[in-house]
Amino acid sequence: MIVEYSPIGVVHSPFLEREGTPIQPSRSNGASGTVEVFPEFVEGLSDLDGFSHIILLCHLHRSTGWRLKVVPFLDTEPRGLFATRAPCRPNPIGLSVVNLLAVEGNVLAIENVDLLDGTPVLDIKPYVGEFDDRTNVRTGWLEAARTRRKRRADDRFSG
Numbered sequence: 001m002i003v004e005y006s007p008i009g010v011v012h013s014p015f016l017e018r019e020g021t022p023i024q025p026s027r028s029n030g031a032s033g034t035v036e037v038f039p040e041f042v043e044g045l046s047d048l049d050g051f052s053h054i055i056l057l058c059h060l061h062r063s064t065g066w067r068l069k070v071v072p073f074l075d076t077e078p079r080g081l082f083a084t085r086a087p088c089r090p091n092p093i094g095l096s097v098v099n100l101l102a103v104e105g106n107v108l109a110i111e112n113v114d115l116l117d118g119t120p121v122l123d124i125k126p127y128v129g130e131f132d133d134r135t136n137v138r139t140g141w142l143e144a145a146r147t148r149r150k151r152r153a154d155d156r157f158s159g
């Protein structure tokens with residue numbers, strides 16, 4: 001089965017190259033950007049302004065190929081792809097929780113961006129603590145790696 005989606009919008013961000021882009025929103029130092037939602041979907045933005053954070057599901061359009069073992073940005077050991085958030089995936093879908101600053105017409109002002117300029121947006125959902133927060137969380141290999149200070153991507157997934 002082939003699954004086809006069409007973007008509902010596009011990210012505008014200060015980041016033009018994979019290398020040097022924040023590795024996650026939580027390590028983005030408040031980098032700001034916008035989501036331009038295409039006109040036919042604007043009605044769906046009503047009531048979104050009541051939310052402080054949104055989940056962006058994006059097509060990581062500049063990913064080049066995929067592999068099932070990767071050395072993640074926050075580690076030095078190969079890990080199974082699906083135990084990581086690496087961008088080189090069979091279906092290169094990105095999930096970014098960003099701050100929503102304002103909704104102005106078809107433009108969402110956002111903060112803590114980790115996406116390249118021009119990234120196609122597949123869907124937008126409100127971040128809801130009751131639905132999305134968890135307690136007693138285990139984070140596998142990241143337990144040891146989370147003290148690493150790395151914030152920006154290097155070229156390991158740019159080949």
Ligand SMILES: C[S@@+](CC[C@H](N)C(=O)[O-])C[C@H]1O[C@@H](n2cnc3c(N)ncnc32)[C@H](O)[C@@H]1O
Nearest residue numbers: 018021022060061062063085094095115116153
């Ligand atoms: C580690 S991924 C995480 C993306 C998302 N927060 C997630 O967890 O799915 C973030 C990195 O992917 C790369 N990236 C961002 N936008 C991209 C795009 N449109 N195409 C390919 N790579 C992208 C950048 O190097 C960035 O540092």
